[in-house]
Amino acid sequence: MxxxxxxxxxxxxxxxxxxxxxxxxxxxxxxxxxxxxxxxxxxxxxxxxxxxxxxxxxxxxxxxxxxxxxxxxxxxxxxxxxxxxxxxxxxxxxxxxxxxxxxxxxxxxxxxxxxxxxxxxxxxxxxxxxxxxxxxxxxxxxxxxxxxxxxxxxxxxxxxxxxxxxxxxxxxxxxxxxxxxEVDLSGVEERIRVLEAAHTEGPRLEDAEIIVSGGRGLGSPENFKLIEELADVLGGMAGASRPLVDEGWIDSSRQVGLTGKITRPALYLAAGISGATQHMVGCSAAKTIVAINTDPDAAIFRHARYGIVGDCTELLPELIRAASEAGDS
Ligand SMILES: Cc1cc2nc3c(=O)[nH]c(=O)nc-3n(C[C@H](O)[C@H](O)[C@H](O)COP(=O)(O)OP(=O)(O)OC[C@H]3O[C@@H](n4cnc5c(N)ncnc54)[C@H](O)[C@@H]3O)c2cc1C
Incomplete structure (x- = not known):
């Protein structure tokens, strides 16, 4: 055999x-x-x-x-x-x-x-x-x-x-x-010593059913609050593309993509994200992708079921308001 x-x-x-x-x-x-x-x-x-x-x-x-x-x-x-x-x-x-x-x-x-x-x-x-x-x-x-x-x-x-x-x-x-x-590990001298492991508390992005993610199109770290607010109102979690993590707007536990988290939410809302393959590796298993981008030719629209061509800094407050009202009614 x-x-x-x-x-x-x-x-x-x-x-x-x-x-x-x-x-x-x-x-x-x-x-x-x-x-x-x-x-x-x-x-x-x-x-x-x-x-x-x-x-x-x-x-x-x-x-x-x-x-x-x-x-x-x-x-x-x-x-x-x-x-x-x-x-x-x-x-x-x-x-x-x-x-x-x-x-x-x-x-x-x-x-x-x-x-x-x-x-x-x-x-x-x-x-x-x-x-x-x-x-x-x-x-x-x-x-x-x-x-x-x-x-x-x-x-x-x-x-x-x-x-x-x-x-x-x-x-x-x-x-x-x-x-x-049984194995004999007596001769192993570990060459790598972890002094302090990264700890993330609370729910994991990989398990979230709803993720609202922001990219460089947000323009400033202050605007990332809009992502967090919409995620909160929808009962989901905030994610980000890698440049935002590299810039220190958000910690790496929120990075979606090849070198970040691989997620599979029911809803993935991407605002100001171009849709680079390295990012899409981390969210293409989402059941529904919604994208907001000013560029009608942005790659993300090839993956999105629903696409909005527009400025996310204007649209996100509208979505937060609509989602809050829907939640209240
Ligand atoms: C080995 C390797 C690994 C990588 N791993 C990852 C990874 O894990 N995750 C990851 O995300 N990236 C990763 N990257 C980087 C990746 O290639 C892209 O550079 C990155 O995803 C781009 O991020 P972004 O879409 O936010 O920014 P950009 O590519 O700059 O796109 C910004 C988008 O926002 C739009 N925009 C601008 N203004 C507005 C506005 N006001 N409203 C709405 N839209 C607007 C623009 O039209 C554009 O499409 C990796 C790259 C390499 C080489």
Missing amino acids: TDPVVVCTWSAVRDQPWEETEAALTLGRTVSGACGAELHWLVVGPSLDEGPEIAGRHGVARVDRIDDPKLEDGRPDAFVEALAQYCASHPCRLLLFNQNFATRLVAPRVAGRLGVGVVMNGTDIEVDGDRLDVTAAAYGGDTRVVYGLEGPGPCVVALLANAVAPEPTEDAGTAPAATEL
Whole structure:
């Protein structure tokens, strides 16, 4: 039988939406089905309360867990060593991560240790005989590339958030009990020490159902208050394009896009945002996009269901008033 497809979750990574793990398991299931291989799930770090339920929903044949005090707070050198030892004793066809800030740092290093190829920003994988055709976003999301990965040994792929919709299997079964695996991390000297981790409090942008986002077209940091006010009246959250974060108008937890948050709200209202691909990566999964822009040819209008050509600094106060009145009535 073909070596299994292994989805790897680094459980020490904070703020990890389960949909992303389930998306990787969904793609892993499709690939394993097409290869005639089993789907395995490797959890590295503390055990997951949700683990058995998720594994059952995705037809996981085997769950492995590696834990060690050195893995508990997400140390990358220990993680890479643990994965290298795992892959040496558990051959696999594909090692699939869901891509986030943490796995972006370690997936290429794991591939380097194994001497195999890695594809980051993956969006899909198709099986063609012995070859895996991995589609990935390239050039900051401007284009797609298909890499044909052949040969023995695992392919390492990191799956971009929102690229695959999580779909549980129809015949969900009982999850296998996790097998605890031993690794020897005694020789690992961690080279990176996190002195202070960024903390964000309150709800996460990634979970918001309504996002009102502002871009450079707002013209000034004062006008960002209009974004916050409209978001508040609509019961949503305020987001921003990257230049606003770079300029310090708002903190990075609100940045939408390739190097920010990947969101999937029901409503995404973009005011004064041009619609650069790097921004759209973070909001194109929204059910409805509404755009306000003075430029009728702005790229954002190609993505928006509803578009308003106009000055957002004039239109936002109107929308705030209308939404407040609708809320009062
Ligand atoms: C590797 C890389 C990663 C990146 N990651 C991200 C990312 O994660 N997120 C992100 O957002 N960007 C990212 N960028 C930057 C991205 O390419 C764009 O430069 C950025 O999204 C542009 O922001 P903007 O739309 O606010 O500004 P601009 O491109 O300057 O657009 C401003 C828009 O506002 C309109 N406008 C002007 N005045 C008004 C007005 N009064 N009313 C209404 N509309 C008005 C203009 O017509 C224009 O369309 C990244 C770039 C690179 C290279």
